[in-house]
Each structure stands twice: as structure tokens, then as C-alpha cells.
Amino acid sequence: MVGVDLGGTKILTVLAGMEGDVLARVKVPTGAELGQEHVIDKIVETVQAALLEAGAPAGSVKAVGMGVPGPVDADNGFIHFAPNLGWRDVPLGEIMRRRLDLPVYMDNDANLAALGEHRYGAGRGAADMVYITVSTGVGGGLILGGRVYRGAGGGAGEIGHVTVAEDGPVCRCGNRGCLEAVASGTAMARRAAALVDEGRGAGILAAAGGDKNKISARAVARAARAGDAAALAILRDAGRYLGIAVAGLVNLLNPAAVVLGGGVMESAGLFWEPMLERVQRRSLPSSLEAVRIVRAALGGESGAMGAVALAIERASPVKA
Amino acid sequence: MVGVDLGGTKILTVLAGMEGDVLARVKVPTGAELGQEHVIDKIVETVQAALLEAGAPAGSVKAVGMGVPGPVDADNGFIHFAPNLGWRDVPLGEIMRRRLDLPVYMDNDANLAALGEHRYGAGRGAADMVYITVSTGVGGGLILGGRVYRGAGGGAGEIGHVTVAEDGPVCRCGNRGCLEAVASGTAMARRAAALVDEGRGAGILAAAGGDKNKISARAVARAARAGDAAALAILRDAGRYLGIAVAGLVNLLNPAAVVLGGGVMESAGLFWEPMLERVQRRSLPSSLEAVRIVRAALGGESGAMGAVALAIERASPVKA
Known part of the structure; x- marks a missing residue:
């Protein structure tokens, strides 16, 4: 095939x-x-x-x-x-x-x-699985009962547009505080650029080669790995918001697996721990017990x- | 049967x-x-x-x-x-x-x-349907592909424990800002009682027969219908949070119907409009178009x- x-x-x-x-x-x-x-x-x-x-x-x-x-x-x-x-x-x-x-x-x-993750990757064997991809945007897909769940108009899985911060920044969809507006690569880069504009975020600017136009989630991740406090705070906050969304999905859908992939997820692994901490704090114990939260396996x-x-x-x- | x-x-x-x-x-x-x-x-x-x-x-x-x-x-x-x-x-x-x-x-x-609502009530004909009940707590159930969706451990549908207010009040589940902690009858009554404790909320106290221990969501609804501003604000805020949760469900599941029932939903109808306004503002247009948002029909x-x-x-x- x-x-x-x-x-x-x-x-x-x-x-x-x-x-x-x-x-x-x-x-x-x-x-x-x-x-x-x-x-x-x-x-x-x-x-x-x-x-x-x-x-x-x-x-x-x-x-x-x-x-x-x-x-x-x-x-x-x-x-x-x-x-x-x-x-x-x-x-x-x-x-x-x-x-x-x-x-x-x-x-x-x-x-x-x-x-793909369900059949050949990190979600194998999970009849009910949530997939979340964090890259320039935040997207997702739902496998329920072993099949892709599409909803009434084929539009299901828009995890990036679930509100996680009521009064948060405006999303490209027009709303405020969507997951995508606070946890995507674009959102992280935007927050980093704003810091630099305020004259802070020197470590991030350095990680972007001193070029304000090259500030990206990848640059934030590099600065964070070098120990930059502002970069770490950006990743931590993004991870926490992602964790709030994941906990909501765990409570709502009681899935056997949540699989997280996407370019930012791979390059900015430092937000994994704050994400997991929120999931553990905000999920109902029985549903938390039933779920494995794992990175995508197929890159x-x-x-x-x-x-x-x-x-x-x-x-x-x-x-x- | x-x-x-x-x-x-x-x-x-x-x-x-x-x-x-x-x-x-x-x-x-x-x-x-x-x-x-x-x-x-x-x-x-x-x-x-x-x-x-x-x-x-x-x-x-x-x-x-x-x-x-x-x-x-x-x-x-x-x-x-x-x-x-x-x-x-x-x-x-x-x-x-x-x-x-x-x-x-x-x-x-x-x-x-x-x-019940799916087979005989307001959700008839909707292959994918979300049911939310607002009473002393907030609960729910999911009908996906025409069947009850239970998840990996039978715990799916816990809509009341999706976070809608990151730093909101503590929920009985231990977390903060769950939908149930801000939009249930208990939450409304608690907020009303706090107002009365502060020496405000005279209209609500009157609607409770002057007895602080009788302050309930029903009393708040009565005071709101009589035009009491504090009571109206409580219902409006609860409705808005409910709307944030419903919009999240619309974006995530793209259902054909969202059916809202429960005692508080019936007695405190004044929170329907603020709820709907948030749903309309926060849902993706294509998914909003596909969904009907209706009251439960079977009481x-x-x-x-x-x-x-x-x-x-x-x-x-x-x-x-």
C-alpha cells in the first residue's frame, strides 16, 4: 500500500x-x-x-x-x-x-x-486514543473504539481550539485563550519576541543568533536547555496549559492513551514535565490510572x- | 421493558x-x-x-x-x-x-x-451527541456513533471535571476551576452565600426567605427573575463558564447536538443566553453550524x- x-x-x-x-x-x-x-x-x-x-x-x-x-x-x-x-x-x-x-x-x-500512531506507533492496543500534535499550531485526532472519530461534519479533533485560558491571548481563530494560542510553537515564539521587545530575554535572543526575526520555539528550547530562566518559564507555562487540556481530555474521554507528537514536542521536550504535573493534578484518579501519556513514536x-x-x-x- | x-x-x-x-x-x-x-x-x-x-x-x-x-x-x-x-x-x-x-x-x-434523550428526547437523530446535566453537580454522557461512549474504564463523560477557570474555586474533586466548581447549583449557591456573608446579596437573601441556610441555586434564580443584579451576575458567570465548556466540546467532538438538562438548567433558565453567547463566540464556525444546542426534552x-x-x-x- x-x-x-x-x-x-x-x-x-x-x-x-x-x-x-x-x-x-x-x-x-x-x-x-x-x-x-x-x-x-x-x-x-x-x-x-x-x-x-x-x-x-x-x-x-x-x-x-x-x-x-x-x-x-x-x-x-x-x-x-x-x-x-x-x-x-x-x-x-x-x-x-x-x-x-x-x-x-x-x-x-x-x-x-x-x-498512524494507533496502528504502528505509540498508541498500539489503545482502543480509545487521543493524538495531539504541537508544532506551529496545535492539532489533534481522536481514535475511539479503534476507529478515527470524525464527528457530524468531519471536523472533530480540533484540540487546539479548546479554551484553556479564559482571558488568554487572541488565537488566529479569533477567540481568546485557545490551547493553540498559548502552547503552539508560534505562541511560544510570540511570547519570546515580546520579552525581547521589552528589553528582556537576552538568552533567547542569543539562542536566535542575535536576530530578532529568528526567534522561534526552537530558539526558546535552545535557550531553555542552556538554563535561561525566561525561556524555561515560557516552556513551563506552555506545558502547563497543554496539561490542562490533556487532563480535560482524560476526564472527558477516559482514553487508554494520549499520544503527543509534532515538531515542537520533539524539540522542546522541557515542557513535558510541567505538562505531566498538571495532568496528574487535574485528572480524576480512575481515569488517570487507565491512561498512558506518551510521546509519538513515528516522528x-x-x-x-x-x-x-x-x-x-x-x-x-x-x-x- | x-x-x-x-x-x-x-x-x-x-x-x-x-x-x-x-x-x-x-x-x-x-x-x-x-x-x-x-x-x-x-x-x-x-x-x-x-x-x-x-x-x-x-x-x-x-x-x-x-x-x-x-x-x-x-x-x-x-x-x-x-x-x-x-x-x-x-x-x-x-x-x-x-x-x-x-x-x-x-x-x-x-x-x-x-x-434517553438520544432515543426519545431532544437528541433524536443526532449520531454524535453530548448530554450535560446541571444540578447540584455537573455531569454528562457522550453518545458517539449512536452508542454510549464509555472510554477505557467506563469513566468517560466527566464533563463536570473539565477545567474552565484555571485559577477558579476548588472543586470537590480537589482541583481548581472545574466546570462543576463554577457552574453547578452548589457553586452558584456557594457564591451567593459568600456575597451574603459580605453583607451584599440582600435580594438573594430575601429570595431565600431571609434564611442564610436556605440559599440555593433556586433562590438565586428567583432573585434573578425579580431583577436582582447580584443574582443575575451569578447566573451570567455560570452560564459563561458552561458556554466555554460547551464550545470546547463542539470544537473537539463536532457533535450534531448538545443537550442540556438537570434541575438547575430547568429552574435557572436565565443562564441560557450567556451560555449560548459564549458558545457562538468560541466555537469554530463549521462545527457551530453542524450542532444544535437544545434543552433536554424528557425532564x-x-x-x-x-x-x-x-x-x-x-x-x-x-x-x-
Whole structure:
């Protein structure tokens, strides 16, 4: 089976066997700025390159799973709006089926990252699992009863827009105090930049090479590892807010696992402890006992592996 | 089918046909203070009385559904701890099966109230539905994909213990700022009593008959309806917090319906508008569009009707 993770900056395509064993992986820049046709050509090329890399004959793939960055109609693969690609109303499912001459199954990237971690990663065996990704934004996906939970309009899992700080900073969604507005990489960088603007945060500025425009969550993490107090406070607060959200999910959904991934989660590990401390303090004991809270295991490949799992599920019992 | 809602203060037993048509209803005080044997005798009496009232022969009932106030093992009806009854480790399912000589299916009261509203009340037709009950506490139940969602340990739906006010008042669960700590009837009454202690809240005190010990959410609601500003502020704040929690659920679960019930919801309707205003402001537009936010339709009978639905589901295709 083929799994494609179509992102705003890169396309990752994986060829895998029925057990999720990776036979080949191909990663190329998306080149979204070059237009929709270019991106679609690139996707097709990655699929062909993956087959070539594995030495697999063209007919050996029976279905393609694909994750897209934004809401998508899981039934037909119609994309209404994908801001990271600059796309509106693109019938991507239909286009890809025609170009690849294969069944193509689609879902949004967060749902597929959740599915990937559930089938092949840190969430294996957990019938009910929450996946949270912390990167420039905060996203998530829910696996309930062993399946992706999509809700009434396919929009479930928007963990980044749960309020955790009533009077907190304004979020890009327009509200105040969303998890994303206080715990995303963007939020951490913004808070760090504000500190620097106030003439504080020298350690963070140094970690950003002295360039105010290069202040990022990564720079904050670097400064924190070097012991900078302001950077540590930023990570601690972000971790605490994440912990409040996770505790709410534990109490509400009583999941067997909460899996945390995403670039910021990987680079800013110093917010793990404050997060966990809040989860332990704010979760109901019986639900806390039932849950394991773990880091994602598949790194940048959760989404592509979820796309593989989707293709396997939807195309079974046919084998690739 | 027979549905029993075993509560801390009353037992409500309903006899209903396969379409949920109520043939008889019997309500008696639980008398929990008289001991477990007494309560079990009372349950048996209500079932017999309901049959008598409907003129139904004893053999016409094929199964009994029962809701209990606290966590219960849905498989065998074992109650670990029901504080409202003062019970610990009671194999109620087994006891009731022996006493009634019928299959008895059990779940906690909030899950069954959710199921009742889903099958026969305000949540009909909503595959994914959130039920919230606001009374002395705040509880809830989740219907996902048309079924009660229980989570890994049967503890899902604890909406009352989602944090909505990071530094809010201490909750009986030990945390701060849980929804229950700011929006339950108990929370409203406590805030009103504190106002009166400070020499303010004269309108609320008057609504409580001048007796500080009689300050309740109901008294606050009465004072608010009479135009008392302090009472209105208490309801408004409680409604806003409830709205923050509902918006979080809308964004997270993308449900087709959110159904709000419970005694305080019925008596303190003045917090509906501030609640709705927050939901509208804090929900993602696509998920807001997909959801209807409505009051429970079955009043005090949601739980008993959910117990009927449980008995029908579990015992089908046998008819009562």
C-alpha cells in the first residue's frame, strides 16, 4: 500500500506492506507556490519513485491513502479549503484516482497521524486514543473504539481550539485563550519576541543568533536547555496549559492513551514535565490510572503511516 | 421493558413499550438511609407497582434497564462506590437479577440520561451527541456513533471535571476551576452565600426567605427573575463558564447536538443566553453550524427512559 502525507512544505510518500513494514520512502518539497498542477505532478512522481526504490512492479499497489493539510470530505476526497496549500474547492480525490488509476482514500493530516500512531506507533492496543500534535499550531485526532472519530461534519479533533485560558491571548481563530494560542510553537515564539521587545530575554535572543526575526520555539528550547530562566518559564507555562487540556481530555474521554507528537514536542521536550504535573493534578484518579501519556513514536512519519493504514483498511481484504 | 432510575433521593421506574411509549410510571423515595436491603425492596416494589398500574401480566416484561448514581461495571452491574447511596462494592446486577428473575442491564445515570434523550428526547437523530446535566453537580454522557461512549474504564463523560477557570474555586474533586466548581447549583449557591456573608446579596437573601441556610441555586434564580443584579451576575458567570465548556466540546467532538438538562438548567433558565453567547463566540464556525444546542426534552425522566432504551437494545430482538 502507498501512503502519502501531503503537507504545506513537503510531500512524504511511503510504500509499505500489509503489516505496515516500510519498503520505501520518498520525500520532496511540496512547491505549493508553483501551483496545483505542480503539486499533483509531484505526488504522482513520489508514488512512482517509491515503487522504483522498492523494486516493486506498478501493479503491486492496490490502493493509495493520502493525508491533506485541512478539512477534506473523507468520502470523496474533495478539499474545501487548504490554507497551507492555498487551495479552495479542489476535487483532489477524483484527480488522484484518475492520475494514479488506483483507489485513493483521503483524510486530514491530523486524523491520519492519529491513525498512524494507533496502528504502528505509540498508541498500539489503545482502543480509545487521543493524538495531539504541537508544532506551529496545535492539532489533534481522536481514535475511539479503534476507529478515527470524525464527528457530524468531519471536523472533530480540533484540540487546539479548546479554551484553556479564559482571558488568554487572541488565537488566529479569533477567540481568546485557545490551547493553540498559548502552547503552539508560534505562541511560544510570540511570547519570546515580546520579552525581547521589552528589553528582556537576552538568552533567547542569543539562542536566535542575535536576530530578532529568528526567534522561534526552537530558539526558546535552545535557550531553555542552556538554563535561561525566561525561556524555561515560557516552556513551563506552555506545558502547563497543554496539561490542562490533556487532563480535560482524560476526564472527558477516559482514553487508554494520549499520544503527543509534532515538531515542537520533539524539540522542546522541557515542557513535558510541567505538562505531566498538571495532568496528574487535574485528572480524576480512575481515569488517570487507565491512561498512558506518551510521546509519538513515528516522528515525521505518523501521517504517512496513517495514510498506509487508511489504504489498508479501506481496500482490504485486497493485499498490496 | 422496564427502566429504573435509582437516584440518591428517589427511585423512578417506568414501564414502556418497544417504541418507548410509557405505559406506567412509579416514583418513590429511595430511603437510602434505611439501608441497602430497604432500597432493593423498594426497587422490586416499583417494578411490581408499574406492572400493576399498566395491567400488564408479570411475564410480559423481558428485561430491566437500571441507572445508578455512580460508576458501575456495565457488564455485570457491580457497583464499586455510590456515594449518594452510601454503597461500596455491591453486586447490584446479580442481586436484581435474582430478585426480579429477569435480565438486568445497568449503567450510570448520566450515560442513561444521555441515551434517553438520544432515543426519545431532544437528541433524536443526532449520531454524535453530548448530554450535560446541571444540578447540584455537573455531569454528562457522550453518545458517539449512536452508542454510549464509555472510554477505557467506563469513566468517560466527566464533563463536570473539565477545567474552565484555571485559577477558579476548588472543586470537590480537589482541583481548581472545574466546570462543576463554577457552574453547578452548589457553586452558584456557594457564591451567593459568600456575597451574603459580605453583607451584599440582600435580594438573594430575601429570595431565600431571609434564611442564610436556605440559599440555593433556586433562590438565586428567583432573585434573578425579580431583577436582582447580584443574582443575575451569578447566573451570567455560570452560564459563561458552561458556554466555554460547551464550545470546547463542539470544537473537539463536532457533535450534531448538545443537550442540556438537570434541575438547575430547568429552574435557572436565565443562564441560557450567556451560555449560548459564549458558545457562538468560541466555537469554530463549521462545527457551530453542524450542532444544535437544545434543552433536554424528557425532564426528570431522561434517566429512566435511557434505562428503557438500554433494556431494549440489550434484550432485542425479544419484545416486551
